[in-house]
Amino acid sequence: MISTFRNAWKIPSLRKKMLFTLAMLLIYRLGSHITVPFMNSLAISQLYSDSGGTVFSLLDLMSGGNFSKFTIFAANIYPYITSSIIIQLLTIAIPSLEALSKEGETGRKKIAKYTRYLAIVIAFIQAIGYSFGFFGEAVVATTILEKSVVVLSIVAGTAVLIWIGEQITEHGIGNGISLLIFAGIVSRFPADIVKSFAIVNAGMANPIFLILFLIIAIAIVVFVVLLNEGERRIPVQYAKRVVGRKMYGGQSTHIPVKVLMSGVMPIIFASSIVAIPATIALFTKNESTVRTIEKYFTVEGVPGTIYYVVFTVLLIVFFTYFYTAIQFNTVEYSKNLQQNGGFIPGIRAGKPTSDYLQRTVNRLCLPGAIALAILAVLPVFLTKISNLPFNYGGTSMIIVVGVVLETTRVLEQQMLMRHYKGFLNK
Template identity: 70%
Template sequence: MIQTFRDAWKIPEIRRKLLFTLLMLVVYRLGSHIPVPFMNNEAIQQLFQSQQGGILSFMDLMSGGNVSSFSIFAANIYPYITASIVIQLLTIAIPSLEALSKEGEVGRKKIAKYTRYLAVALAAVQAIGYTFGIFRMAVTTTNMFQNLVIILSVVAGTALLVWIGEQITEKGIGNGISLIIFAGIVARFPRDIYASILKAAAGQVSWAWVVVFLVLAVAIVFFVVALNEGQRRIPVQYAKRVVGRKMYGGQSTHIPIKVLMSGVMPIIFAQTIMSIPSIIVMMSDPNSGAAKFITNWFTPQGDVGIVIYSILMMILIVFFTYFYTAIQFNTVEYSKNLQQNGGFIPGIRAGRSTSDYLNRTVNRLVFPGAIALAFLAIIPEVLTKFTGMHFSFGGTSLIIVVGVILETARVLEQQLLMRHYKGFLK
């Protein structure tokens, strides 16, 4: 792998792309230290301490610490991701958008423009929720104009991140949006490691738990890699056909069906729904009877809530895994495309039989992936509850980190193979 990076660095074009990608990520990290005006950072830190291990900690982890510092990137890139998901779902439901998606490059640019507009609108909604909801106790404004400055700062930060992500995708190496999320999560790892060591040195937690966490982190990395790379290859044979004086087809190929086709999206969807009780508590009086009931029964901070939360979280992850996989892999359309191109699965009739076979195969393959994804998601919450340490090296964070590394490695591998360099793949 080291030799592959050396070979890539020797190629001027790839070297420029790598430097551009690193420069854009540096700009992102520098922007993470620009605070939003009219916000009391001490009040925000007190709120985080009172909600340690809750939804705010998760939001802060996924944003690279931008929420706890309330920088201009407090909303991060997630309004754009949410907008992309919404547009993708609407493309299936609205015929005009579906037709637009089939118009090639022109249609893709229009859909990308709609996604940006929706992302800005969602960022504005999130900024308003921060200003007048979750962080209302930290706002030090005296008039509506100053509130507007806070909202516009957060929205402008999201818009800048969208631009940075698109620039990395176009002129750099890898997917820009994924790399921004990756950089934010990785930036938190040294801080969490240092905090864990300090807790162990102060006697707040046992050193044995630190060792267990490190071993478990390595095991999760291997497990996530296997989960991301696991797939079943369904053989496909194309019939020979003569067109004019030439013969086409006759080759054999396969359909790669991944175990974790949906990626991390089911966790994000499930986490969003399960965060509603915590958000209700934060936006109300925490000492009220209703707030205490919700905290004890429906949040990870409660003794009973951690069990109910874990069970509901697993059910939602399994549901959304099947839901998102069905959106991504349409077995009916895939079967039609195979039949139109003269392809068939050996031993399976073309048409509906192929669609049913693919559907059964996907359902059987997705189930263990969904269960594994659910366990990875709840491990950090359970360990944080029963050990007192903030375990951020598992679940969503590691799935994203490992997935982005593998994706970027593939992109670099393709760049090298185009120039006949020996890369990662053997």
């Protein structure tokens, strides 16, 4: 991985893309220190401290601390992720959207536009809940204009993050949305580690647990790498064809089917859905309602821990299959093979090939999804046992490792493409 980044840095075009990506992430981190106007910072800190950070800890973790500080990026990129989930589900349910998704680049641009519009609407709703719900006592705005500025600042922050994410995807390296989440999580690592050592020094936790956590964190990194890199290679043979006096085809190749083709997206999607109860709690000042949500929909209460674990596992499994189905269309793949004279040895062309590919993908998806889900919920139990924050070893670590691997893979692909272009130009 380090050698890949070092080699990419030596190539001027890729170095420019890497610098552009770093510049966009720097803008994101600078914006994370700009608080929303007409808000009392001391009151914000007090309100978040009084809540114990329990109901909204996941929101704050995934936003890189923007929620607890109530910056212009308090809503983060999650309205866009929620919007993407809704649009992708509607694409399956609504024929017109499904047809639009098959129109190539033009259709994708229209769907992306609809996704952005819906994201702004969701961000507007969340901004109202953030400002006048949970942090309502910190609002010092009196006029309608001032209150509008509070809400629009958060909406504008989300719009800026959507733009930054799209710019990184188009002109930088890797998936912009994933890199923004990565930057937010990584920014919290030092604070979480320092907090863990402080808890141990204060005698509130056993030092053995801290050592155990570090070992498990390393094990998670290794396991995530194995999940992301593991694949099954399905052999493919191309029939020989005679065109004129030349013979084409006849070569053997393979289809690489990854164990975790969906990458970290199921974790990101599941985290967004699980955070919905906390978002709903933002719209109420009723303490009993907040306590109910904390008890049954967060890891603070015993029923909540069970529900959280069950829902997280189910959502990760669902989104693993869902995202894999979007990325790897077995019917289209089978048609392309048949049109190009390719076939899987021992499998008839057409529907049997599609069924075979689907069975193979399903067999690989299920263990990969379950392993990913276990890695995501394991830290919940460890945190309960040890009283130490294990954010840097759970869902966040999976996302961080996954994003680094995906970005490394993109760099390798771009270097390979550049190598072939240079060869052809010669």
